[in-house]
Amino acid sequence: MNLVQEALRYLNDPYNWTRDGGILDLLVEHLQISASAVLAAMVLALPVGMLLGHTGRGGGFTVALSNVSRAVPTLALLTIFAVTPIGFGPTATTIALAVFAVPPILTNTYVGFRSVDRDIVEASRAMGMNARQVILRAELPLATPLMMTGVRTAAVQVVATATLAALVAGGGLGRIITLAFAQQNYGAVLAGAILVALLAVLTEAVLAALAWAVTPGPRRRWPLPRVRTASDSGQAVVARPR
């Protein structure tokens, strides 16, 4: 029995894609959960990061938060939210994933605001801008590339970790893997792994291309995603493995 052939046969069967709870259903659910988690994290982390970055306070807090969050297993938080009165399901999954999406967005927003040239801030103040104008018209545009990097990191991480929800009765593409393991159907296990890995790589590639497309002029660099080394962790978040 060739496992790769079995996996391809699984993927080649239209019924596996279109049936109720098939690949397409799971994919839609996966993307819905991921999108709402990232949005929730953005709503929370962007304003807080902007405020902290503008005032220059709380730098130690954001670094500590992202360091401590790396020590918390995603699976642990997914499970803990699933056994609260919320109950297991998409809501609990979304909340848990949003919690882990906050540190990359918060840290990158903070760093983005802090790395705006102090002279520019001084100059805009001297031109009579009030605090709100300084934030929105001077700091925000300059910090946007790094903020978007944070959102991208968070989004890729959320899409990847959403697969773990399947281990605790959540939805998403991870279900194919957990179900196939339960049935000892290793062809389907491999098929699920291929789908999940493909989705993660595609998300990374699409978001990188998007970032490249919306970044104007000289800042444009080939946005190959890179695993940040710990030595530049002062600059931005070290991506957590998923």
Added chain:
Amino acid sequence: MLSAASRNALAVDAAPNPWFDPSYVTSNWDSIVGYLAEHVRLTVAAVLLGALIALPLALLARRSRWLAGPVLGLSTLIYTIPSLAMFAFVAPFTGLSATTVLIGLVLYTLVILVRNFLAGLQSVPADVREAARGMGYGAGRLLWQVELPLALPAFMAGLRVATVSTVALTTVGVIVGHGGLGQLIVGGFNANFYRAEIVTGAVGCVLLALLADLLLAGAERLLTPWARRARA
């Protein structure tokens, strides 16, 4: 069909199900220690193996720009693959064993460590290397006595990130039944949402990660006495 009222009455609510329960820990001490031991074994083995493979790779990648591209590109690809998928890729070949988990974990630590090792080696100033060579250091002695000590802070930073990440990732090993403390997390979930067991597993993971980080930070201090003197 379930009415709204009966749907809200989950099994969770039927009996007291506290988040923290010391009696759970004391009466299941042996199995908890067993899972903890597996967790530690997997983490230590993954980081050590990862470091052993990463060092030659980083040295190769530094030597030629031609090799650095593929090494870094491939490692980025590996890092993008979610852990559950990674274990699912490996499991059909190595079965439901700790080896499956170990292979997946080594791949991740490898990626983190190659990056950091390479950054560390590249941070050695060129004139220091030049001076050592001028003093007659051969390649081996240069690496061992000059480059490695200077790259040590970056190495240790990489080891710390890799260790903490690995402690968290090991939990996903439950998919093949070897998730260390992750067994408690998912086991508690499957045992009718037994909160005390879940929390024990989760808190154990966090404490283990913080303890490992602390130990490595201490090791770094011991290994780099010159940095301490400079700071003082």
